Amino acid sequence: MAIEIERKFLVVGDGWRSLGAGTRYRQGYIATSGLVTVRVRTAGDKGFITVKGITVGDKRPEYEYEIPVSDANEMLDQLCARPLVEKTRYRIPQGPVVWEVDEFEGDNRGLVTAEVELKDENQSVTLPHWIGQEVTGDPRYFNANLVAKPFTTW
Amino acid sequence: MAIEIERKFLVVGDGWRSLGAGTRYRQGYIATSGLVTVRVRTAGDKGFITVKGITVGDKRPEYEYEIPVSDANEMLDQLCARPLVEKTRYRIPQGPVVWEVDEFEGDNRGLVTAEVELKDENQSVTLPHWIGQEVTGDPRYFNANLVAKPFTTW
Numbered sequence: 001m002a003i004e005i006e007r008k009f010l011v012v013g014d015g016w017r018s019l020g021a022g023t024r025y026r027q028g029y030i031a032t033s034g035l036v037t038v039r040v041r042t043a044g045d046k047g048f049i050t051v052k053g054i055t056v057g058d059k060r061p062e063y064e065y066e067i068p069v070s071d072a073n074e075m076l077d078q079l080c081a082r083p084l085v086e087k088t089r090y091r092i093p094q095g096p097v098v099w100e101v102d103e104f105e106g107d108n109r110g111l112v113t114a115e116v117e118l119k120d121e122n123q124s125v126t127l128p129h130w131i132g133q134e135v136t137g138d139p140r141y142f143n144a145n146l147v148a149k150p151f152t153t154w
Numbered sequence: 155m156a157i158e159i160e161r162k163f164l165v166v167g168d169g170w171r172s173l174g175a176g177t178r179y180r181q182g183y184i185a186t187s188g189l190v191t192v193r194v195r196t197a198g199d200k201g202f203i204t205v206k207g208i209t210v211g212d213k214r215p216e217y218e219y220e221i222p223v224s225d226a227n228e229m230l231d232q233l234c235a236r237p238l239v240e241k242t243r244y245r246i247p248q249g250p251v252v253w254e255v256d257e258f259e260g261d262n263r264g265l266v267t268a269e270v271e272l273k274d275e276n277q278s279v280t281l282p283h284w285i286g287q288e289v290t291g292d293p294r295y296f297n298a299n300l301v302a303k304p305f306t307t308w
Contacts, residue, residue, distance in 0.1 A: 030186060030188070031187045031190065032184060032186055033186060033187035034184070034185040038186075038192050038205075049203065051229060051233065053229075053233050054233075061228075063229060065219055067219055071217050074215075075205060075217060079190050079205065081188075
């Protein structure tokens with residue numbers, strides 16, 4: 001198990017766009033009735049299944065396994081709730097951290113977020129000029145919630 | 155993806171008991187709100203995560219992946235619905251097929267079932283004398299349902 005500590009922000013402008021390479025993500029969720037989420041994802045030509053446990057503060061236990069991309073695509077097509085979340089993720093190194101900028105498409109087009117993963121809760125981080133409002137912990141921006149309430153419906 | 159075709163029966167008496175070796179299983183389910191189930195299982199010293207799709211007739215798509223047994227135990231202890239399903243599975247070869255006899259424990263003690271996996275829907279199978287009533291398709295005996303309504307509460 002890994003514990004995720006991350007902060008999430010909205011992105012302002014296009015200043016980030018030339019700073020890193022993008023990978024296409026397609027992900028969906030197996031409908032759950034509790035606080036645990038089960039995500040199926042393709043990232044480029046790889047497939048993953050991820051179980052995320054209950055968030056406490058900004059920590060969330062996460063179990064991720066690589067699986068055949070053909071299995072991931074079958075589960076996305078046949079077992080996951082609609083709409084799927086489609087986005088391009090750009091990895092942007094800035095000093096000691098890597099920003100992951102997600103540019104959403106489809107029903108979530110127009111939304112651009114940036115996440116940074118921290119070593120511990122007290123690590124300070126320098127915000128580049130293209131980083132806007134912090135939305136860490138705002139459930140509307142949880143990717144699992146962008147299925148039931150996509151950004152274009154807000 | 156594998157497609158499972160299997161028939162399930164109740165077991166009568168103890169005639170099966172000396173015919174095969176047993177492995178301890180501990181399994182639980184991540185609460186789902188649809189027809190898809192997500193199972194976490196330990197089988198002896200191995201761990202697995204399995205996504206099962208929607209049953210059509212006696213066929214069900216299944217995606218199973220081996221995972222670290224320590225991850226499986228953490229998910230069973232922290233993320234899966236209660237009670238866990240605990241059983242010993244005996245693999246009993248009989249001619250061209252292998253019977254899997256499940257002797258349940260805990261809240262499902264007293265229940266003993268036998269499953270046989272078939273190559274196709276029309277394959278005939280010889281029933282040993284310790285095979286009783288067929289319960290294929292009876293949802294009460296789905297292991298996922300033995301969590302919400304364990305056998306001792308019937």
